[in-house]
Amino acid sequence: MQSFENTFHQYSWTFVHDRIYSVRKADVQRSLHKTKKTIDDFLVLLSPAASDSLEEMAQLTQQLTQKRFGKTIQLYAPLYLSNECQNICTYCGFSMDNQIKRRTLSSIEIMQEAAALKAMGVNHVLLVSGEANKTVGIDYFLKAIKLLRPHFAHISIEVQPLSREEYEAVHQAGVHAVLVYQETYHEEVYKRYHPKGKKSNFAFRLDTPDRIGQAGLHKIGLGVLLGLEDWRVDSFFNALHIDYLQKTYWQTKYSVSFPRLRPAEGIIEPNFIMEDRDLLQLICAYRIWNADLEISISTRENEKFRNHIISLGATTMSAASKTNPGGYVVDPQSLEQFETSDERSMDEVRKVIYQKGYEPVMKDWDTYW
Amino acid sequence: MNTLTIADKTFNSRLFLGTGKFGRLEEMTEAVRSSGSELVTMALKRVDLQSDSDDLLQALQIPDVNLLPNTSGARNAEEAVLAAQLAREALETNWVKLEIHPDPRYLLPDPIETLKATELLAKVGFVVMPYIHADPVLCKRLEDAGTAVVMPLGAPIGSNKGLLTLDFLEIIMEQSNVPVVIDAGIGAPSDAAKAMEIGADAVLVNTAIAVANDPTAMAIAFKEAVIAGRRAYEAGLAASHAVAVPSSPLTDFLLHK
Numbered sequence: 001m002q003s004f005e006n007t008f009h010q011y012s013w014t015f016v017h018d019r020i021y022s023v024r025k026a027d028v029q030r031s032l033h034k035t036k037k038t039i040d041d042f043l044v045l046l047s048p049a050a051s052d053s054l055e056e057m058a059q060l061t062q063q064l065t066q067k068r069f070g071k072t073i074q075l076y077a078p079l080y081l082s083n084e085c086q087n088i089c090t091y092c093g094f095s096m097d098n099q100i101k102r103r104t105l106s107s108i109e110i111m112q113e114a115a116a117l118k119a120m121g122v123n124h125v126l127l128v129s130g131e132a133n134k135t136v137g138i139d140y141f142l143k144a145i146k147l148l149r150p151h152f153a154h155i156s157i158e159v160q161p162l163s164r165e166e167y168e169a170v171h172q173a174g175v176h177a178v179l180v181y182q183e184t185y186h187e188e189v190y191k192r193y194h195p196k197g198k199k200s201n202f203a204f205r206l207d208t209p210d211r212i213g214q215a216g217l218h219k220i221g222l223g224v225l226l227g228l229e230d231w232r233v234d235s236f237f238n239a240l241h242i243d244y245l246q247k248t249y250w251q252t253k254y255s256v257s258f259p260r261l262r263p264a265e266g267i268i269e270p271n272f273i274m275e276d277r278d279l280l281q282l283i284c285a286y287r288i289w290n291a292d293l294e295i296s297i298s299t300r301e302n303e304k305f306r307n308h309i310i311s312l313g314a315t316t317m318s319a320a321s322k323t324n325p326g327g328y329v330v331d332p333q334s335l336e337q338f339e340t341s342d343e344r345s346m347d348e349v350r351k352v353i354y355q356k357g358y359e360p361v362m363k364d365w366d367t368y369w
Numbered sequence: 370m371n372t373l374t375i376a377d378k379t380f381n382s383r384l385f386l387g388t389g390k391f392g393r394l395e396e397m398t399e400a401v402r403s404s405g406s407e408l409v410t411m412a413l414k415r416v417d418l419q420s421d422s423d424d425l426l427q428a429l430q431i432p433d434v435n436l437l438p439n440t441s442g443a444r445n446a447e448e449a450v451l452a453a454q455l456a457r458e459a460l461e462t463n464w465v466k467l468e469i470h471p472d473p474r475y476l477l478p479d480p481i482e483t484l485k486a487t488e489l490l491a492k493v494g495f496v497v498m499p500y501i502h503a504d505p506v507l508c509k510r511l512e513d514a515g516t517a518v519v520m521p522l523g524a525p526i527g528s529n530k531g532l533l534t535l536d537f538l539e540i541i542m543e544q545s546n547v548p549v550v551i552d553a554g555i556g557a558p559s560d561a562a563k564a565m566e567i568g569a570d571a572v573l574v575n576t577a578i579a580v581a582n583d584p585t586a587m588a589i590a591f592k593e594a595v596i597a598g599r600r601a602y603e604a605g606l607a608a609s610h611a612v613a614v615p616s617s618p619l620t621d622f623l624l625h626k
Contacts, residue, residue, distance in 0.1 A: 066390075066580050067527060067580055070392070070579055071390065071391065072389075153417070218444075250471075250474075292473065292475075357392045359393060361415070363414070365414050365442065366413065366414045
């Protein structure tokens with residue numbers, strides 16, 4: 001079986017760290033002006049040395065994004081199916097050791113939430129759950145997908161890592177994209193943050209995008225949880241992963257998300273703080289390195305940042321998100337996975353995008369694929 | 370200027386437009402109007418066929434403008450054929466622009482699946498307009514399969530690099546029995562003029578207009594360039610010479626007794 005592991009082990013954390021922190025200004029200029037960029041240029045562009053060239057990077061980012069994606073932003077919203085979870089992730093509101101009320105939506109409740117999303121104009125939906133394989137396993141997902149399929153043009157999922165066969169089944173049922181974040185590529189740190197549950201298996205998670213690619217899904221979304229470790233080093237490994245996947249599963253699209261650790265009930269504070277300026281630099285580095293990458297910005301980010309990022313590399317945004325199961329209508333009081341920072345309605349976000357001279361796109365896929 | 374006929378339709382304008390990437394639908398409508406184009410393509414996946422008030426379709430209700438649904442997003446013949454059939458039902462048109470690009474990065478067309486889909490669709494009465502590589506042999510194979518036109522690329526789609534495939538385009542035009550529409554890579558009005566000068570029957574432009582600071586002004590520039598290029602082609606361009614030819618040193622002796 002094809003696996004990212006071989007590529008991954010060619011780079012040590014320290015080696016990548018030292019390279020990033022020894023980049024010089026001249027390297028930044030050289031990388032910025034090359035016509036074909038490689039993963040090494042990405043490393044250069046996310047270095048502290050490149051931070052001084054942020055305005056230039058932003059200009060280039062805007063130009064490249066408009067050329068490839070036009071002046072458009074795709075909008076979607078998450079639908080949280082369940083907050084049951086058997087993992088302990090010390091930063092997550094759904095963590096097993098967190099004493100909260102657990103809830104898994106029934107079929108009727110799923111349809112109630114779906115109707116609320118449809119009323120907001122949502123046509124691309126992201127299904128999210130914790131990891132509780134017995135109650136919220138493949139059969140539950142297939143049932144939910146079957147229910148939702150006729151009502152949404154595009155369905156993606158962000159659930160526990162599945163087997164290749166299970167990915168084939170959800171693909172067959174009508175899922176177009178799967179999001180799975182490695183959280184951190186630092187193996188020891190990963191083990192510290194994920195002490196218990198199936199998720200504690202670093203290698204199984206690392207191989208998950210391979211299984212998704214082999215199952216023929218249209219799109220794979222990757223990301224690291226920004227705040228667990230040094231974002232620069234972690235992001236290099238994330239890009240290395242995308243680089244490998246793009247070459248291996250060449251028919252698949254890739255998107256990257258930027259979950260910055262946000263406060264949630266009963267969780268730890270981030271170890272590494274990532275400022276807005278850093279996040280912008282990272283987004284620009286991704287865009288300049290890889291013009292075709294979809295860049296997704298969630299409601300973890302605040303209004304001001306989101307308003308500006310519309311014309312600075314973003315291609316996809318969630319809006320009006322509720323991060324708790326039943327959050328739209330069924331049980332608005334249940335516990336959230338994380339606090340959203342931008343609480344504007346879908347219409348308000350659409351208006352902001354429009355005012356920036358961009359078209360908010362509600363539909364860019366179809367049920368027949 | 371001669372008109373262009375494809376299947377049952379005659380076009381005064383030889384500029385076709387794509388409708389993606391515009392920041393505002395009103396801007397797109399205005400650009401289409403100003404361009405004088407009579408054929409615009411739109412991605413089926415962007416259209417909500419279940420709704421009677423889809424934004425994009427509404428914005429494309431422009432007098433004298435024909436809609437050309439495209440299958441962008443399809444990865445193989447089967448998906449493209451399905452999309453074309455749905456378009457025929459919902460939009461009441463048997464015209465389809467085949468875009469089959471399994472590679473989501475450079476959106477390069479799959480020649481094998483495109484040929485397969487063309488065969489299937491032409492057989493059941495579609496007017497097929499396939500987006501393809503500038504491959505002269507593939508063009509002839511598509512003709513055999515019943516394609517209405519061929520749409521070779523000038524450069525990678527969205528790249529604005531112009532006519533990088535010029536030598537192959539010239540072979541295609543020389544050999545073709547169906548109209549040749551240059552589809553991708555045209556970045557500047559001068560590229561469009563050049564394509565028309567060498568004998569393309571039409572060009573299709575999207576990114577260069579949609580992403581311009583002033584899409585309407587750019588649409589007018591392309592309109593004029595296409596007309597200029599076509600006029601030059603019809604007038605018969607003077608041959609160009611790589612070296613100056615002041616006299617006939619090798620054959621002058623024939624004039625002397």
